[in-house]
Every structure is written in C-alpha cells, then in structure tokens.
Amino acid sequence: MLLHDSLDDAVADVSADLPALAATARNQGLAIRRRRRVLASVGTATAVAVLAIAASIVGTGIDRAPGEADISTSTDTFAVGPLSGRTVPITDRAAVAALASAVSEVATGNATQLRGLDNWGGLTNVQLYFAPDSTHGPVGLVQLNLLRFQAPAGRTNDHCGPDVYEECSVRQLPSGDILRTYSSPSPSTPRWRIRVADLLSPTRNVRVVVRAANTSDSDPGAFRTEPVLSFDQLAEIASLPWWGLQRIPVEYVDLGNRLTGYADLGTTR
Amino acid sequence: MTDLLDEPVTAVRRPQSFEEFVVATGDRMLRTAVLLTGDRQLAEDLVQSAYAQAFARWRLVTRADNPAAYTRAILTRLFLSDRRRKRVRELPLLDGADTPSKSRDPSLRLSLMEALATLPPVDRAVLVLRYFHDLPVAEVADQTGLSESACRTRASRALARLRTHFPDLADEA
Numbered sequence: 358m359l360l361h362d363s364l365d366d367a368v369a370d371v372s373a374d375l376p377a378l379a380a381t382a383r384n385q386g387l388a389i390r391r392r393r394r395v396l397a398s399v400g401t402a403t404a405v406a407v408l409a410i411a412a413s414i415v416g417t418g419i420d421r422a423p424g425e426a427d428i429s430t431s432t433d434t435f436a437v438g439p440l441s442g443r444t445v446p447i448t449d450r451a452a453v454a455a456l457a458s459a460v461s462e463v464a465t466g467n468a469t470q471l472r473g474l475d476n477w478g479g480l481t482n483v484q485l486y487f488a489p490d491s492t493h494g495p496v497g498l499v500q501l502n503l504l505r506f507q508a509p510a511g512r513t514n515d516h517c518g519p520d521v522y523e524e525c526s527v528r529q530l531p532s533g534d535i536l537r538t539y540s541s542p543s544p545s546t547p548r549w550r551i552r553v554a555d556l557l558s559p560t561r562n563v564r565v566v567v568r569a570a571n572t573s574d575s576d577p578g579a580f581r582t583e584p585v586l587s588f589d590q591l592a593e594i595a596s597l598p599w600w601g602l603q604r605i606p607v608e609y610v611d612l613g614n615r616l617t618g619y620a621d622l623g624t625t626r
Numbered sequence: 627m628t629d630l631l632d633e634p635v636t637a638v639r640r641p642q643s644f645e646e647f648v649v650a651t652g653d654r655m656l657r658t659a660v661l662l663t664g665d666r667q668l669a670e671d672l673v674q675s676a677y678a679q680a681f682a683r684w685r686l687v688t689r690a691d692n693p694a695a696y697t698r699a700i701l702t703r704l705f706l707s708d709r710r711r712k713r714v715r716e717l718p719l720l721d722g723a724d725t726p727s728k729s730r731d732p733s734l735r736l737s738l739m740e741a742l743a744t745l746p747p748v749d750r751a752v753l754v755l756r757y758f759h760d761l762p763v764a765e766v767a768d769q770t771g772l773s774e775s776a777c778r779t780r781a782s783r784a785l786a787r788l789r790t791h792f793p794d795l796a797d798e799a
Contacts, residue, residue, distance in 0.1 A: 360788070360795055364758040367738050371666070373673065379648035382674050386644075386681025462655035478646050 363449075376482060376502045376566065380474075383622065384574050435461045435468065437608045444604040447503075449473025449621070450613030451605050453483035456501045456567075458612065459597055463590040467488045470575070474622040478523035480504055480602065482622070486573050487585045497585030498573040501594075504564040505604055506557060525589070530596060534558040538588045548580040556600075563602050567595045641693060644681050651694045652677075655701060660704035661754045662705045664743040699769040702751055706770070723744070741791040748772070749784040756781050 435457040445451075451568035453471045460468060474484040481503035486496035517525035517539065525539035535557045544548055549572060556565040569586035572579060586594075599606055613619070641647035655676065659669035680687050680697045690696035737751050742750055748770060755766045756777070763781075767774045 360753070360757040360785070361760065363738050363792070364661060364754070364794075368660050370670075371653070371657045371660050373652045373656045373670075375649045375652045376645070378652050378674060378677065379645040382677030383644060385674065385678030386684070389678060389682035406693065474645065477644065478649070482645065540652050 362534065376504065377500075377568070380482065380484070381501065388574075435612065437612060440599070440606045440608055443607045444599070444601075445607045445610050447481065447603060447605040448610060449471060449475050449481065449483055450616060450619050451610040452481045452613075453485060453619065454499065454613035454616060455605060455609040456483055456499065457485055458592070458609065460485075460487060460499060460586070460590075461593040462604060463593050464489050464491070464586060466585075467496075469496060469618075470620070471616055471618060472607040472620045472622050483621075486575060487569070489585055492569075492581065492583075494581035495576050495579035496573050497581060498568070498570040498587060500566075500568045502564075502566040503600060504566065505602065506559055506562045506564055530556075532558070532598065533560060534596070536592055538592055540584075550584055552584045552586065552588055552591055554588065554595040556592075558600075561601055563593070563600060565595045565600045567591045644684060647680075647687075647693060647697075648677055651697065655694075655698065657717065658698065658754060658758065659701060659705070661739075661742065661758060662702070662747075662750055664739055672701060672705055675704050679704070695765075695769075698755075702769045703771070704757065706747060706751060737791060741788050745784050745787060749780045752777055752780045753784050753788075 399402045437458055450473060454471045457468045457471060460466075466487055466596060469486045469488075471483075471485045473481070481501065484498060484500040487499045488494070488496045503552075517527055517537065522539035522541060525537065527535065528533055536556045537557075538553065539555075540552050542549060547569070551568055551570045554565075554567045558565070567586075569584040569591055571584045572582040641650065652673070656669055656673050659672045659676075660666060663672060676697055679700045680693075685735045687693045687696050737775070742753070745753070751770050752766055752772070755761045755769055756763070761769075763774050763777050766772075767777045768782075770777065785795065
C-alpha cells in the first residue's frame with residue numbers, strides 16, 4: 358500500500374465551491390491590502406493624519422476600493438417591462454442589472470453596490486447588496502454566478518449531502534432543469550447564514566447559482582436573522598428561463614448601460 | 627477556464643486571473659488542507675485564508691515560477707501558525723455534496739485521517755507535502771522552514787508511526 362495512494366483516496370471526495378471561494382478570498386485579500394495601506398500610513402503620519410485616515414475608512418467602507426461609486430436605489434428602478442425576446446452578447450453590467458431586476462420582481466427594497474467581475478474566463482460573477490423593505494437590518498450580499506453546466510471534474514451538483522448542507526432539496530422543473538436549494542451555516546461564525554438556489558440546465562448548458570446572505574462585507578459584524586432573500590425568491594430568480602452564458606435579453610444591456618454606480622470587482626486586481 | 631487541470635497543483639501555465647487560478651487549483655488545495663487539519667471546516671478556513679493572502683500579493687504570486695506552489699507554501703505556513711484562526715473571518719465554501727465518495731474503503735480513510743491526526747502538525751505537513759504532493763525534500767524543507775535533514779528525520783519518524791496502524795505501508799521515498 359503506497360502512502361500517496363492512501364492519501365489520495367482519503368480526500369478523493371473533497372471539493373470546494375470554487376466561485377464562492379474565489380469571491381470570498383478576493384474580498385478578504387482586498388481587506389488585507391487596505392489594512393496594509395492604513396498601517397503604512399499610520400507609521401509615518403502625524404496625529405492629524407491618523408484622524409484623516411480614520412475618516413477616510415469610515416467614509417469609504419472597508420470593502421470599497423478607492424474611486425468606487427455607491428448607489429442606493431430602490432429596486433423599482435430596475436424593473437423592466439415585457440421582454441422583446443431579442444438577445445445580445447452578455448456583459449457584466451447587463452448581468453448585474455438583470456440580477457437587480459430579478460430581485461425587484463420578487464422583493465421590494467434597496468439595492469446598492471452593483472458590481473461585476475469582468476473577464477472572468479467568459480463566465481459571469483456579479484453581486485449587489487440588498488436590504489428588503491419587509492424587515493429591518495443591515496444589507497445582505499446577493500450573488501449570481503453563471504457557469505458552464507458541467508463542473509470541471511464532471512460533477513453534476515444535483516443531489517444533497519447531509520454532512521454539508523441544511524434545508525437541502527432537489528427537484529426537477531417542468532423544463533427539465535434541476536433546481537437544488539440549500540442553506541449553509543458556518544460553525545466558526547454562527548450568526549452567518551447563506552441561502553443558495555443552484556439550477557442546472559443541460560439544454561442551455563448553464564449552471565445558475567444565486568446566493569443571498571444575512572450580512573455583507575460592508576459591515577461584517579452586522580447580521581440579520583435571516584438572509585435577505587427566501588428560498589422561493591432565490592429559486593424564482595435562478596429559474597428565469599433566459600439566463601445563459603453567452604447572451605442576455607437586450608433590455609438588460611440597456612439597463613446596465615444606464616447604471617451610474619457600477620464597479621468592476623477586478624479593477625483593484 | 628474549465629480546461630485548466632485541477633490536479634496536480636502545478637502551474638501548467640500562468641493564470642490569467644485570480645478566479646481562474648482558484649478554479650484550477652482550489653480542489654487540490656482544499657484536499658491538502660483537509661489532510662493537514664483533519665477537519666473539513668478548519669480546512670475551508672485555511673484554504674480561504676491562503677487564497678486571501680495570495681490575492682493580497684497577487685503580483686508576487688503571478689511572478690512566481692509556480693504560482694500554485696507559492697500559494698501552497700502560504701497555506702502550509704498558515705497551518706503551522708496558530709494565529710491564523712484568530713485573524714480570519716470564515717465563510718462556508720464547501721460544495722462537498724457534489725461528489726459521492728470514491729474511496730475504496732471508507733474505514734481505511736477514517737483510520738488514515740485519525741492516524742494522521744496523532745502526528746505533530748509539522749510531521750503531518752512534511753508527510754503531506756512529501757507523499758501527497760510528491761515534493762522533493764528540498765522543497766518540503768523550504769515550505770516548512772525546516773532543514774532537509776530535519777525533514778528526512780521527521781518523515782521517517784512519522785512513517786514509522788503510521789506503520790503501527792498500517793503495517794503494509796510501502797516505503798516510497
């Protein structure tokens with residue numbers, strides 16, 4: 358028995374939610390960079406300068422890169438009328454506009470910090486912060502990933518695992534798509550919760566993952582009791598029939614082009 | 627993106643973006659972390675911290691001869707540092723229900739994980755780098771901060787302890 362083979366075998370079934378890992382690690386990495394910048398500044402500044410840095414941090418928020426604009430807009434702003442059926446190549450601006458619009462169809466509230474990650478290997482990774490009107494509390498992160506139907510290792514993501522997920526359910530939609538919903542608590546951060554709707558569409562060759570959290574990096578210590586969107590709301594968003602890797606209804610491109618506070622998550626790369 | 631090899635974690639080509647890099651290397655990195663920590667949640671935490679550090683110094687990572695090895699070194703050193711857990715805010719990332727277990731013998735897996743857990747962390751790191759990643763002793767020494775002779779000694783001692791649980795463990799070095 359070779360140790361190499363035994364070690365390989367012991368962890369053969371371990372896999373990560375890679376888009377979520379990348380997004381979270383990026384946010385943490387940005388925070389590390391900012392802390393370094395602040396510490397470097399503090400090391401050489403006068404007391405007055407220290408106060409100025411503190412004011413700057415408070416003003417921009419810990420998760421915001423310099424120069425990023427903020428918008429705080431009722432989701433009513435993102436409502437679009439009936440779709441024409443015409444589609445055009447997808448952009449991140451269009452995708453995040455479509456996400457905001459989809460949220461506006463299932464909930465009322467305020468959407469802020471619309472962002473996308475441009476040039477993400479031809480896939481889509483966008484997010485916004487959302488605060489529903491129905492409950493009080495801090496904003497929660499809402500994310501959308503559009504991925505290829507088949508995961509890199511050939512996984513199908515079409516079932517539940519009792520050791521990892523809670524409240525997990527899987528069902529096949531009339532379209533043939535498979536929809537899985539689950540929540541994912543964190544033992545090390547007990548108040549942190551996320552709900553996920555994960556849709557597999559073999560006919561469209563796309564995997565649509567929509568997540569909603571009960572907190573965000575804009576205020577890491579502030580939590581809502583529940584994530585900002587319910588399972589039904591997430592499922593409704595993920596099940597919209599026009600999500601695709603390559604194209605998107607033209608109405609969302611128009612809406613995306615009108616966004617004034619859009620920021621590219623990759624600009625600080 | 628999906629055409630990038632996940633295993634082994636060697637940089638077959640330079641990553642175009644941080645996200646592409648994570649997708650190409652994340653599963654293997656997580657498996658390494660599970661072997662090191664023996665605990666899935668701690669492994670998630672560790673991997674996330676390692677990639678966060680990698681992103682914070684992304685230019686250095688991309689200039690490294692092997693960006694994956696560079697990140698794995700970050701992960702190893704974080705593992706060997708107790709300060710990590712106090713500093714990092716963890717978010718769940720596992721998608722572990724994706725794949726049914728391919729293990730030939732689940733009881734063996736548990737025993738191996740338990741046996742690894744009995745080793746000191748440094749010995750565990752040496753074994754994982756040496757035998758899971760098949761790294762040469764010099765590279766194991768570099769990543770763990772030990773001398774090469776100390777690595778050999780620790781690997782030999784750790785293998786001997788594992789053999790008390792698995793007598794038929796072959797000598798691979």
